Structure formats: structure tokens, C-alpha cells
Amino acid sequence: MNTRDWPIRAKLTALVIGPVTGLLALWIFATTLTFGPALDLLSARTLLYDLGRPGERVVAELQRERRLSVVQLAGRSALPALAEQRVRTDDAIVELRRKVDGKALRDVADEQLDGRLDQLVSALDALPAGRAFIDDRKVDRSGAVGLYSGMIGSAFQAFGAMAALPDAQLNREATALTALGRSRELLGQADALLAGAVIAGRYADGEHEQLVRTLENQRFLAETAVAELPSEERTSYQRLTEGAGFVKLRALQDTLIRSSALPARFDMAGWEAGHAEVWQSLRDFELRGADALAERSVPMATRILVQLAAAGVLGLVAIVVCVLVALRVGRSLARRLTGVRTAATEVAEQRLPDVVARLRRGEEVDVAREAPELDHGGDEIGQVARAFNEVRRTAVRAAIDEVTLRRGFNEVILNLARRSQGLVHRQLALLDRLERRTEDPDELAGLFQVDHLATRLRRHAEDLVILAGAAPGRGWRRPVAAVDVMRGAISEVEAYDRVDVGEVASAGVLGRAVGDVIHLLAELIENATAYSPPGTRVDVTGRTVPGGYTIEITDRGLGMSAPALAAANRKLAEPPEFDPAGSARLG
Numbered sequence: 001m002n003t004r005d006w007p008i009r010a011k012l013t014a015l016v017i018g019p020v021t022g023l024l025a026l027w028i029f030a031t032t033l034t035f036g037p038a039l040d041l042l043s044a045r046t047l048l049y050d051l052g053r054p055g056e057r058v059v060a061e062l063q064r065e066r067r068l069s070v071v072q073l074a075g076r077s078a079l080p081a082l083a084e085q086r087v088r089t090d091d092a093i094v095e096l097r098r099k100v101d102g103k104a105l106r107d108v109a110d111e112q113l114d115g116r117l118d119q120l121v122s123a124l125d126a127l128p129a130g131r132a133f134i135d136d137r138k139v140d141r142s143g144a145v146g147l148y149s150g151m152i153g154s155a156f157q158a159f160g161a162m163a164a165l166p167d168a169q170l171n172r173e174a175t176a177l178t179a180l181g182r183s184r185e186l187l188g189q190a191d192a193l194l195a196g197a198v199i200a201g202r203y204a205d206g207e208h209e210q211l212v213r214t215l216e217n218q219r220f221l222a223e224t225a226v227a228e229l230p231s232e233e234r235t236s237y238q239r240l241t242e243g244a245g246f247v248k249l250r251a252l253q254d255t256l257i258r259s260s261a262l263p264a265r266f267d268m269a270g271w272e273a274g275h276a277e278v279w280q281s282l283r284d285f286e287l288r289g290a291d292a293l294a295e296r297s298v299p300m301a302t303r304i305l306v307q308l309a310a311a312g313v314l315g316l317v318a319i320v321v322c323v324l325v326a327l328r329v330g331r332s333l334a335r336r337l338t339g340v341r342t343a344a345t346e347v348a349e350q351r352l353p354d355v356v357a358r359l360r361r362g363e364e365v366d367v368a369r370e371a372p373e374l375d376h377g378g379d380e381i382g383q384v385a386r387a388f389n390e391v392r393r394t395a396v397r398a399a400i401d402e403v404t405l406r407r408g409f410n411e412v413i414l415n416l417a418r419r420s421q422g423l424v425h426r427q428l429a430l431l432d433r434l435e436r437r438t439e440d441p442d443e444l445a446g447l448f449q450v451d452h453l454a455t456r457l458r459r460h461a462e463d464l465v466i467l468a469g470a471a472p473g474r475g476w477r478r479p480v481a482a483v484d485v486m487r488g489a490i491s492e493v494e495a496y497d498r499v500d501v502g503e504v505a506s507a508g509v510l511g512r513a514v515g516d517v518i519h520l521l522a523e524l525i526e527n528a529t530a531y532s533p534p535g536t537r538v539d540v541t542g543r544t545v546p547g548g549y550t551i552e553i554t555d556r557g558l559g560m561s562a563p564a565l566a567a568a569n570r571k572l573a574e575p576p577e578f579d580p581a582g583s584a585r586l587g
Contacts, residue, residue, distance in 0.1 A: 013330065024319055047162045048290055050105040051117075054096040056181070058124075059155050060283070061089040063188040066148035069134050070141045070192045074199035078135070086131065093124055113161040116154070123154040141196040141204060149189055156182055170293060172228045177289045179225030184282045186218035191275050194256070198268050208260055215253050233289065240285060245277030336381050340388060347392050355396055359403035365396070420457070427454045455492050462519055476511035482542050482549065485509050489521030490540070495529040502541040507549050521551065528555035 068082040099105055100117050109117065130147040133139045139147070159178045193211045197203045203211075226237050240246065252271050255263060355365050431451045438444050483504045490499045509517055521540075528538045536556035543550055560568065 019322070047105070047108060048293075050099045050102065051158065051162055052290055054092070054099050055120075055155050055158065056283075056287070058089070058092045058096050059152050059181075059185070061085070061092045062148050062152050062155075063185065063192075065089050066145060066152075066188070067192040067195055069131075069144045069148070070196035071199050073134060073137065073139070073141050073144055074196040089127075093127070097121065097124075110161075113158065116158040116161045120151075120154045120158050123151045127151065141193070141200075142207065142210065145189060145192055148192075149185075152185055156185065169230075170296065173230065173233070173289065174293055176225040176228035177286050177293070179221055179228075180282065181286055183218045183222040183225060184279060184286070186214050186221065187275070187279060187282075190214045190218065190253075191271075191279075194268075194271065197262055198266070202262055212257050215257060229289075237285065240281055243277070243281070245274045245281070249274035249278050333381070340381065340385050343385075343392075344388060347395065351392075352395055352399060356399050356403060359400060365400060425458070428458065452491070452496070456494060458492070462515075476514045478511050479508035480511065480514045482507040482509060482551070485514060485517055486521060486540050486542065486551070488514075488518045489525060492518070492522040493525045493529060495534075498529055498534075498536070499525055499538045499540060502539050504540075504542040505544045505549075507542065507544065521553075524553050528553050528557070531555065532557035 065082070065085045068079055068085050072079045072082055100121060105117075106114070126147075130139075130144075133147075134144055156178065159181065160175075162174075190211055193207055193214065197207055197211075226234055229237065248270060252267065252274065255266070359365055428451065431447055431454060435444060435447050435451065438447060483501065486501055486504065490496050490501070493499060525538060525540065532538065532555040539552075539554045541552050541554075543552075
């Protein structure tokens, strides 16, 4: 892209647009980059109350229904408590579906969470078919545990996608709470397996190994999750595990792990009491932690938004200031450069020609007034202006010197021409006296030839006088007949014998114009004889026309081409300055 011929304003604009556009893009990028995490923090509260709470309730009801379903499969009759529990589970699922289908949750959910919510809904849709299998005893206790654990696992996958906060500490706490919930779910799986085994009186094939793996995974997951909690939360959890229920439950778990068969005198009542206490304590601990996270995320998001607003305002102010400064500086540069250009154009097109014209008219010119100082500051533009000031003064002085030189040259030419005129007039007067006294025809013819040469010399001397800007000097006080003016002009032409005077209408020429008309006609007739064949004649006629008098000079030459004729007419309409280089046709 060629920018050489761009206007200075366009170049300055191009210089400004690039950095300002980059700064604006960077500001928008930084604002967007910070605005997203702030909205994520604000959405944490919505995720907790629209997904966390109803989802946790569904998980709790599914855990209770799972235990009752395993107990029913281990016994021989249907449990009325299972039917009641299914109603509570369905109510929790209906509430969760209403939240999942709501606009508030879907608006704050990202693509990953959207997918996992759909998976959770699909898993819950399989619950009626699973209940039918349980009621028809088409599934064993392990299958029932797997059915409910799969649905609960889908819920925890949704909780895991929900725990994606932009703040690292908050995100670690949310992940730790989700892991604690998974450990509590493993504890529920172990309780369901144990309850079924106790009702049946023994473990089914593989149930003890499954129970041991579940308990070990629960302990490992709990320890790993607690390590990610803040110190205060870890301390609170430690105090929680030191309670009697936790101690008793852990001891019973150790008993189950050590014994490959179901202990004959296993304290099932103590297990149920300890499990209920631990399960509820862990649930309360998780809910309190989730509420604390939601409450902490709001002021943090508000602080980020306030900082973002301040940074955005400051960034916008910086951009506006940059644009205003760039526009002000650019406008100042463009105005100053335009001023220099205008001054240069004015000097070149107006002042300098006017100074030359006034000098040629003989007027006095003040260089300081005609070339005033241009003050454009002290920078590079000011230096250019000062250099141009010197150029203007030099140009005006050069014009004055040139006109003075030309005036002196004209004076020299005029002086020489006046001298030549004086000598020619004296020569013509002497020849006139000699012609009057001479009676010899041969001598008289010779004198006439000399007289004709002197007449032509007088015309050429008048040419010099005219070029010098003065009047020729010849003049008449009275009007002269047009035919006499023509004859006077013919007498100053070298080939006068080839010129014929035709019909000439009566007219007179004012005395003060006679000399100029004779000179003009002599030049035109001379031109006609010079540019026509030697054997041809040149005719001169005069006639009266509306508004004036016309003298026609007709020769037999080749004539002028249309362009040459147009150029000659332009030269007559707008006479150019005298150019000595065109002396071949001087006249």
C-alpha cells in the first residue's frame, strides 16, 4: 500500500488508529476475561440453591430408598416403609426436575454442566423400571445397590461440574466438599450391603469383598478431601470425628473388615445408631460448608466487579485521553503544516507575481512587508517555516534584482535605440536635402534606395524602443488619411514593389495613433512578403465595417495551421512577457 501521496491528516489518522484500536481491543479483552469469572462467582449461589440443595435431597432420599430396597430383597415380604420412602423420593425428584428445567439454572450452567444434568435426568428416568425389577425380585441385593448407586453417581458428577469456581481456594473447598459427599455415599453403600446381609443372615457371594472395598475407599476419600479444606474446617471436621458415634462406627467397621463372615453377635443396633449419627453429622457439615462457600463467593464477586468497573473506567478514560490527545496533536500538526503550505502557495501564486508586476510598473517594494515572518513554533515545523521565511525573502530579493536588472537593460536598449533614432532622423533629413538638390536620375535612384534603407532602420530602431517599454517618438498633431497611413507602412517594407494598394475606403487615423498603426502595418506587410513566393503580389485594402475600420493584407503564402493560428490568437489576447529567445520573429 503506497501511502506517500496521502494527505498529512490521513497519515496522522492512520498513525493514531492503530495504537488506539489495539488498546481498545486489549481493554475489551481484559474486561471480558475478568467479567466472566466474576459472573461465575455470582452464579455459585444460584447453582447451590437450584441444583446443590435439591440434588442433595434427591441423593439422601435415594440412599434411604436403596437401603430399604436391599432389606426388602433380603427378606421375604414387601416393606410398607419402602412404599412411603418411594413417595418421598418422587417428591424430591419432581422438585429437582423443576429446578433443572428452569431458566435460572440453565443460564448459569456451562456446556459440561448442561451435559451432566441431562445425564442425571436420564438416569432418574430409569428409576421406575428399577423399582419394578426390585418388586418382582428380578435383581439381587448387589444389583439393587448398583442401580441406586449409579443414579447417585450421576448426581455427584453434576455436583463435580458445578464445583468449577474461578477462585482457586474456593474451587478446592468446593471439590473437597463434593468428595466428602462421595465418601458419605460410600458409607451409605456399606450400610445398605450390611443391612441386607444381616436380614439374610449371611453375605452373598462377593458382598464381603465389596463391603471391605467400599469402607476402605470411603476412608481414603474422606482423608483426601479433608486435606484440601482450610485449617478451620479441618479442625472442625477433626472434632466431629472424635465424637462417640464416629468412634463406635469406626470400631464396628474394623470388625467387619477383619472378619470374612458376618459376626454372629454383631451389634447391628449400635451400627445403625452410629451410622445415622455419622451420616447426619457429615451431611450437616457439607451443607454448612456449601452455604459458607456461596456466601463468600458473593462479596468476592462483588469485589471483582468493583475492581473491574474501576479498571474499565480507568481504561476507558485512558483510551479517551489518548484519542483526545492524538486528535489535538494531529489537528495542531495538520493546521500548522497547512499554514506553511498556504503561505508557500500564497507566495508562489499571489505575492511574488504581484511584487514582480509592481516592480515592473516602477513601484517601490518593501521586502520585510512582502515577506513577513512565519512563526510556527520551535520544533521541526517551526524550523521549516523559518527556512521558508528565508526562501521567501531570497525569492523577493531575487525578483527585485531581476526587475532592476531588466529595467537597467531596458534603459540601455532605450538609450541605444534613441541614439539610433536620432542618427536615422538626421540621416533621413540629410537624404531629403540631397534628393531635392540632385537632378541626375541615377544618383536620385541611388539616394531613394538609401532613403528606403534608412526608413527600415528607423522601423527597427522603433522596435527596440517599444521593447524597452517607451513610445516610438513619431507623432502627428492632425488626423491622417488611411490610404496615406498604408503607403507610409509600405515604404518601410523591403519588398515594397510587390505590394499593391487596392480599394481603400475614406477614413482618418488620429494623429497620436498614426505612428503605431504605420509600425504595425509595416510588420504585417513585411511578414506577408517574407512568407509568400517572390513572384506573387501582396494586396492591401481598407473598408468600413460596423463598429470600426478593417485593413486586410492578402498574400499567396501557405498560411498557418489551426494550432499555430490558435496559439497566435492566444498570444494576442494575452501578451506574454518579453522573451529574447524568440528574437527570430522579433517585430
